Amino acid sequence: MDIHLAKIEPALEEREAVNSVLGAPESGWSGGERRIDLEGHCAFGGHRSQAQRHLLLPVLHAIQSRLGWITPGALNYTCQRLDLPPAEAYAVASFYGLFSLTPRPRRVLHICDDIACMTRGAEELCGRVEQRLGPPSTDTLDGKATWYRSPCLGLCERAPAALISFAGERPCEGVFAPADPNRIIAALQAEGRDAARESPDRFDVKASVPQAGQPGLTLLKRAGRIDAESIDDYRAQGGFETLRRAFSLGRSWVVREVSASGLVGRGGAAFPTGKKWDPANRPVYLVCNADESEPGTFKDRVVMEADPFSVIEAMTIAGYATGCERGYLYLRGEYPLAGERLAHAVTMARQRGFLGDDILGQGVRFDVEIRRGAGAYICGEETALFNSIEGYRGEPRNKPPFPTQFGLFGKPTVVNNVETLINVLLIVEKGGERFATMGTSGSTGPKLFSVSGHVARPGVYEVPFGATLRQLIELAGGVSGSGRLQAVLLGGAAGTFVSPGELDTPLTFEGTRAIGAVLGSGAVVLFDDTVDLRKVLLRIAAFFRDESCGQCVPCRVGTVRQEELLQRLARGRPIGSTEEELNLLKEIAQAMRDASICGLGQTASSAVESALRRWRLFPPGA
Amino acid sequence: MDQRDQKDPWLSHQPRPPVIPTPRGPVPVPPTFPPRRQLSLTVNGRKVSVAEGTTLLEALRGIGIDTPTLCYLETLTPVNVCRICVVEVEGSRTLVPACSRKVEEGMVVKTDTERVRLSRRLVVEFLASSVDVSTSPQIQAYMNRYGARPQRFGPASPPAGHRDAARAGYHEATDGSRAATVGQPVKKDNELYYRDYGKCILCYKCVEACGTDAQNTFAIAVAGHGFEARISTEHAIPLPESACVYCGNCIGVCPTGALMFASEYEMRQSGTWDESRQTQTDTICPYCGVGCTTTLHVQDGKIVKVTSPLDKDVTRGHLCVKGRFGWQFVQIRDPGSERR
Ligand SMILES: Cc1cc2nc3c(=O)[nH]c(=O)nc-3n(C[C@H](O)[C@H](O)[C@H](O)COP(=O)(O)O)c2cc1C
Ligand code: SF4
Ligand code: SF4
Ligand code: SF4
Ligand code: FES
Ligand code: FES
Numbered sequence: 024m025d026i027h028l029a030k031i032e033p034a035l036e037e038r039e040a041v042n043s044v045l046g047a048p049e050s051g052w053s054g055g056e057r058r059i060d061l062e063g064h065c066a067f068g069g070h071r072s073q074a075q076r077h078l079l080l081p082v083l084h085a086i087q088s089r090l091g092w093i094t095p096g097a098l099n100y101t102c103q104r105l106d107l108p109p110a111e112a113y114a115v116a117s118f119y120g121l122f123s124l125t126p127r128p129r130r131v132l133h134i135c136d137d138i139a140c141m142t143r144g145a146e147e148l149c150g151r152v153e154q155r156l157g158p159p160s161t162d163t164l165d166g167k168a169t170w171y172r173s174p175c176l177g178l179c180e181r182a183p184a185a186l187i188s189f190a191g192e193r194p195c196e197g198v199f200a201p202a203d204p205n206r207i208i209a210a211l212q213a214e215g216r217d218a219a220r221e222s223p224d225r226f227d228v229k230a231s232v233p234q235a236g237q238p239g240l241t242l243l244k245r246a247g248r249i250d251a252e253s254i255d256d257y258r259a260q261g262g263f264e265t266l267r268r269a270f271s272l273g274r275s276w277v278v279r280e281v282s283a284s285g286l287v288g289r290g291g292a293a294f295p296t297g298k299k300w301d302p303a304n305r306p307v308y309l310v311c312n313a314d315e316s317e318p319g320t321f322k323d324r325v326v327m328e329a330d331p332f333s334v335i336e337a338m339t340i341a342g343y344a345t346g347c348e349r350g351y352l353y354l355r356g357e358y359p360l361a362g363e364r365l366a367h368a369v370t371m372a373r374q375r376g377f378l379g380d381d382i383l384g385q386g387v388r389f390d391v392e393i394r395r396g397a398g399a400y401i402c403g404e405e406t407a408l409f410n411s412i413e414g415y416r417g418e419p420r421n422k423p424p425f426p427t428q429f430g431l432f433g434k435p436t437v438v439n440n441v442e443t444l445i446n447v448l449l450i451v452e453k454g455g456e457r458f459a460t461m462g463t464s465g466s467t468g469p470k471l472f473s474v475s476g477h478v479a480r481p482g483v484y485e486v487p488f489g490a491t492l493r494q495l496i497e498l499a500g501g502v503s504g505s506g507r508l509q510a511v512l513l514g515g516a517a518g519t520f521v522s523p524g525e526l527d528t529p530l531t532f533e534g535t536r537a538i539g540a541v542l543g544s545g546a547v548v549l550f551d552d553t554v555d556l557r558k559v560l561l562r563i564a565a566f567f568r569d570e571s572c573g574q575c576v577p578c579r580v581g582t583v584r585q586e587e588l589l590q591r592l593a594r595g596r597p598i599g600s601t602e603e604e605l606n607l608l609k610e611i612a613q614a615m616r617d618a619s620i621c622g623l624g625q626t627a628s629s630a631v632e633s634a635l636r637r638w639r640l641f642p643p644g645a
Numbered sequence: 646m647d648q649r650d651q652k653d654p655w656l657s658h659q660p661r662p663p664v665i666p667t668p669r670g671p672v673p674v675p676p677t678f679p680p681r682r683q684l685s686l687t688v689n690g691r692k693v694s695v696a697e698g699t700t701l702l703e704a705l706r707g708i709g710i711d712t713p714t715l716c717y718l719e720t721l722t723p724v725n726v727c728r729i730c731v732v733e734v735e736g737s738r739t740l741v742p743a744c745s746r747k748v749e750e751g752m753v754v755k756t757d758t759e760r761v762r763l764s765r766r767l768v769v770e771f772l773a774s775s776v777d778v779s780t781s782p783q784i785q786a787y788m789n790r791y792g793a794r795p796q797r798f799g800p801a802s803p804p805a806g807h808r809d810a811a812r813a814g815y816h817e818a819t820d821g822s823r824a825a826t827v828g829q830p831v832k833k834d835n836e837l838y839y840r841d842y843g844k845c846i847l848c849y850k851c852v853e854a855c856g857t858d859a860q861n862t863f864a865i866a867v868a869g870h871g872f873e874a875r876i877s878t879e880h881a882i883p884l885p886e887s888a889c890v891y892c893g894n895c896i897g898v899c900p901t902g903a904l905m906f907a908s909e910y911e912m913r914q915s916g917t918w919d920e921s922r923q924t925q926t927d928t929i930c931p932y933c934g935v936g937c938t939t940t941l942h943v944q945d946g947k948i949v950k951v952t953s954p955l956d957k958d959v960t961r962g963h964l965c966v967k968g969r970f971g972w973q974f975v976q977i978r979d980p981g982s983e984r985r
Contacts, residue, residue, distance in 0.1 A: 026863070027888030029879075095880055108863030108888065109879035117868040117877075120814030124880065160815070171815070398814060399870070416867065421725050421745060569814045573847070573867075573874030575726045577764070580771035583825050583872050584798050590821030591799075598799050607797055614767035617740045617760060618728040625739060 026108050029099045037097035040089035044082045045075065045104050054103045072106035077432075079105060079115055079414035084356075084395060087122050091129035091190035118416045118572075120398030121356050129190040130168035130211055132156075133357075134202065137318045137566065138512065138559055139179035139475040139548050142504065143201070148183045151204040156211075168211050174400070174566055175318035176200075176357050179475035179548070180231050180325075180482045181224065186357055187211060196359035197222040225360055226251075231325045233482045233499070241449050241469050242442070243485045246329040251364050254371040257332040263377055265448045269340045270385050272451075277344035278302060281447060283455030285467035290403075290440030291317070291517070291543050292622070293532050296447075299437055300345050304427040307434035309347040310412075311338050313354045313361070313441050314396050314403035317515035318566060319546030322471040323441040325483045327354075327361035330445075331368040335391060337444035339378065340451060342389040345437050350389060353408050356396040365393055400570040404621050405430075405438045407572065418574045419621035442471055442545075462488030466531035476512075476549035477504035486530070493526035495547060504551035510634070511550070514543020516563045517626035519633035520556075540633065557593045557640050560631050564589050567627040578624025581615040585628060592641040601643045605635070686752040701743035701754065702730060710756055713765060713787050715772075716848035717744035718898055720961045721858045724849045729768045729787065732756045740764055766791035774798045774824045775872075777844045780902030780913075784846070795824075804828030804843060809881040811873035825872065834883035837891050837970050839910040840876075844903035847874060851895035851904060859963040864889040893969035897952060897962055906950040919944065927954065930968035935959060939968050948972050 033041070033054070042048075050067035051057025079101070086097040093116045102109045116122050134152060136145045149159075149172060156163040159171050178184035181200035185207050188196040199207045199222055210222065228235045228247035235247035249256045257263070269277050282297025290312055300306075311334065315323040327334055338350045354362055369391050372378045380388045394412050396402045402411045406420035409431045430436025446468055450458045459467045466488035472495055475481045479500025486495060492511065502508045508523045513530075519540040521528065528534050535542045550559065564586040573579045588608050591597050597604040612628035619625050634640060681696040688708065695704045700723075705712050715727040723745035731740035735753035740761065755761065769787045774795035778784040787793070802823040819825065832840040847867065855865050864887045868877040878887040896904040905913075912918040923944045930937045938957040942950045951969055955962040 029882075029886070098879065108866075110863055110866040110868075110877070110887065113877065113879035114866035114868040118813055118870050120812070120870070123812070125810060160812075174814070421742065565816075568816060569871060571871045573869065573871040575728050576768050576771050576846070577728050579847070579872055579874070580775050581767070583775070584771065587798065587819055587821035587824060590819055594820060596820075596822065598797070610763060610767060613760075614764045614771075618731045618764040618768065619739070620725070620728070 026102060026106060028103055028109065029095065031096045031099050033096045033100035034094075036090060037086070037094060037100055040086045040097060041082055041101050041104060043089075044078055044085050048104060053106070054100055068106055072104060075105055076107060076414040077412060079107070079112065080394065080397065080411060083116050083119075083122055084397065087397075088188070088190050088194035089192065091131075092123040092125065092127045115414065115416055118399060119356075119396075122397055128162055128164075128167050128169045130164075131188050131190075132168065132170035132207060132211055133173035133176065133186040133188075134170065134207075135174070135176045135178070135182070135184040135186075136172045136562070137175035137179075138516070138562055139175065139319050139481075140182040140184055141559065141562065142476045142548075142550060142554060143182040145183040148185075148202060148204060152208070155204065155208055164212060170211075173357075174569065175316070175320075177315055177321045177324050177355065179319055179321055179473065181227075182475065182481075186359075187222075198224055198359070200224050226328050228329055231321075231482050232329065233480045234484060235329075240485050242326070242445055242471060243329070243483070245333065246325070249330065251329055251331055252367055254332060254368070254375060257330075262332055263336055265451050266336050266339055266343075266377065267383060269343060269451045270383060270387065274344050274346065275302070277340065277447075277451060280450050280455035280458075281344070284446075284450045284458040285455075285464075286443065286446055286450060286458070287466070287532070288440055289442035289446070289470070289545065291514070293542070296439065296443055299427060299439070300341075301427070302346065304435045304437075306345045306347050306427070306430075306437045307349070308431040308436045309338060309342045309345060309350040310405075310408065310431060310436055310438040311350065311352040311391075311441060311444055312403060312405065312408060312438055313352055313358075314408060315355050315358075315441070315544075316396075316400040316403050317517060317544040317546060318563075319475055319512065319515045319548040320473050320544040321475075322473045322483045322545060324355075324358050324361050326441055326445060326471070327358070327365055331361070331364040332372065333445050333448060334365065334441055335368050335372050335378070337448050338391055339372075339382065339389050340447055341437065341439065341444055343382075343387050347437065348388045348390070350391040351412055351431065352391055352393045353402070353412060354393055354395050355403075356398050362393065362395060369393065399572070400566075401572045401621075401623055404623065407621070408438070409436070416572075418572050419623075421620055463529070463531050463533070465533040470530065470545060472530070472545045472547050474499045474547045474549070477502055477508070477551040477554070478549045479503045488531045489529050489534075491527050491529050492521070492547070495530060496526070496549065502549060502551060505553050507552045509550050509552040509554060510556060510638075512548040512559075512630065513546070514541045515546040515548075516566050516630060517622070518543040518546065519629055520637060521633075522637045539636070541629070556634060556638065557589075560634055560640070561586070561589055561593060563630050567623070571623060571627070575618075575620045575624065577615045577618040578620070578627060581611050581619075581624065582627050585611050585615075585631065589631065601641055605641065605643075608635075684748050684750045684752075686748055686750075686754060688754045689756055695748055697748075699748050701732060701734075701741070701746045701748055701752075704748050705732075705743060705754075705756060712743050712756065713790070714744055715783070715846060715900055716850060718850060718955070720955050720963075721850060721853045721898065724853065727768065727846065727848055729765050731761060731764050733758050733761055762791060766793050769793040770795045770797065772846050774801070775826045776846050776901070777826075777828065777841075778846075778901065780844060780905070781846075781900060783900055798824040800824065801826045801828070804830065806830060808842075808869075808873060808875055809877065811869055811875075813870035813873070816872065827872075827875075832883075833907075835885055835889075835891070836907060837966075838893065838896055838907055839905050840884075841903050841905065841910075842875060844901045845876060846901055846903075847876070848900060850898040850900065851876060854894040854898045854963065855889075859894050859961075860890070860892050862888050862890055862892070865895065891966040891970065892964060893966070894963045896969075897964070908949050912944075912949065918949075923949065930964065932967045932971065937964055937968050939964065941972070947976055 048055030052068045176184045178200040184200040185202035232246045286296045287293045402417040407417040411417040568582040725742040725745040730743040733755040770793045828843040937960045
């Protein structure tokens, strides 16, 4: 391609950042030394460079974490290496929240002010940090640092949460949860890179999995009982035995049992996994969706942090059963510890022959590559995720065609959520029919719920499908805060509110549907009666406005108009009457639901509408 | 054999040896395609039959149903982002975009239900409340057709100067009293055309025309995220520093006047632009041998802009910088000019 590059000589640091992913350039044409004797008048690179476009996102991460922002010099050099038009590279980089395209201090603090953290002092935390550091998005600490308010960081069980990242030659990231203003500011100022990494909040199984160690757990059975960084420990507890069993029983057995189990996807859409795995689709890639960004959801993170090898084992079984030789795990960018542990698990599994060209000496080929997202909720949508891995903007594709026909790199692809995949381990262990005896006839198996907000013991809970919301709340120690429950948000921002009168609803797909609610990602956020639900709705509306990818009109503008309208109502300053505004809101919601490309726009008003159906939050004439 | 021993066949006027290479394998025959299957569908209660591979939009147009479109153009790959063409298809949870959805056997389609009209009206209202549509007769016509009242969302917010630096995933707090818009200063960084992105509906057409659908120059792309998504060069650098070759194909496909010839823009500014006084004349570009059709828009005896019809196979509406902009020499009228 005849691309037009700027005449900027990349600085050494810029060059190193890019080369750390792409390796040294092969020829003068891609930024290396021009070897006139070898290259003469021949152009090298071309298709070979362009075929590396899927490395764009990893390269951008490398630049960001080395330099603190995506500099024009580094971006230009990237384009030279990948034979990519700079406008396109810029378009991709500017899509993601974690990248900065303008100069920015190397130390960045993100403080979550989303719905679960709201119930546990996020506003106060932001206020105290603002007192010390000044307003968000401005440079502070002599230009060394900056801070932002952030959507849910997936640490809701330890709210309020904060994430710190240090760019530099030895970049590091760490989380603070529950975050204390003094501690995070001290870490932000500290010299030495390990300040953030050494945060005591890395992982605490008791805080995240209150059930840990209890008998009867299946998906969480190893949580807290193994060293998540030791493959030997994992094997000592039966790890990789399920893989062996899958190999001995054969591909079609596994697929048949998964179908018989009635397992449906845990990522939100509840699609039957057996159908997705139909060998007739001849899938090429297996993708594990670990982009968990739904506010109030953290179950996948906890699974990956507590039992990373099980995710790799489950992916391997899925890859074997569906005939895919290549797996991608797309991990949310804000999950540093899960990233570290999974990367270690992949390396160890490769070393021990559980991944690679000849797994367990059975001639099975499968390997996993971890790709890190960069702060875009929409990349959890499966087709946006494919575009993101391929090095394009994470814009969802129009469906049909569905991933089973046209997925990653245009090839048939199986994409499953982390929790869906680890359920497959159970199915292979027990057989599909026994799995199906757990739960209800419409929702089989165990289910993980991320319980947070005004609850005594927040965390990830495993219950068989069929438990009621009341039972789940009791399991989590009951309502905290004022002790008087006002509302529960099921399924996160894209989910629905339910009222205390609906606590006896079984937490199943059919049970929630019957009351006009959804289970979604399994997020359960509790709000006591001191919470102003209007503020929660405003936060959700702001979230969708921020996270709309901007591709289609109904969602790009609809989410903006929805937020503005709710702001007017909350301030008691409607255009016309409150009644008219509520009608307009219904129209906005319907257009978003009917005409948007993807699930984000289609559900962007779901929580708001469910709340307005249950409570008169904006009385007419007020 | 040493070639130099032979006489040059041309010089010696001897017949040239045959140069047709003998095929190494069987002579390839042109592929034959099975005849396209006819599919039947029901549109608003009426049975219709179309060839397989037809889009709903084509099927609807075929039977005289006028479906609105904004991001669709015959010469570009459908991006289906504006969503104004949506129709109801039985069995589908949501509405479907007619421009890109292929007809399937037995589809039952409704094009004029209240549900369809509502989504189309809101799409137009969303656009007209956030974008300056004053130079888009197409959107204005849709506003009338669907009874759009964009003022329902409140008065428009004033233009913002920093859209090019917007950070993905963040927006400034709003109190809802004003409807956010994409209003921003006009970009004029070259002699040939203006970019007034306050009029941009983000239909992706210019990006496609600059990319693989026509020009393959990739000077512009959709950058940013959400409501702050925008058409941009890398780091929003001015066009003369970018890859742009001024083919103007982006102007040719822009449905809103966000991209506009400098000549047209300046005449509009000074109030002299008057389409009722203009004639359009098709001719062939005088420059090279490709033979692109150009349409000269002439007002008061002067060429004011050049477009190219979509339905001419030579270039399907796309031109190069010379055909698009290189016509000033035609109208040097100064009697004292040497080049008269
Ligand atoms: C806006 C949006 C965000 C999503 N985010 C996630 C996510 O973070 N994790 C996930 O597993 N699925 C997510 N999904 C659902 C995926 O598109 C897809 O349905 C899922 O990964 C399929 O896996 P499953 O069948 O195992 O559930 C999201 C969907 C939408 C529309
Ligand atoms: S619905 Fe929203 S997130 Fe989905 S494609 Fe449209 S603009 Fe993007
Ligand atoms: S004038 Fe041509 S090259 Fe320049 S931006 Fe438009 S389409 Fe691209
Ligand atoms: S500038 Fe014109 S063609 Fe390009 S996206 Fe905007 S409205 Fe569409
Ligand atoms: S981490 Fe703050 S809401 Fe989830
Ligand atoms: S014309 Fe079909 S979505 Fe724009």
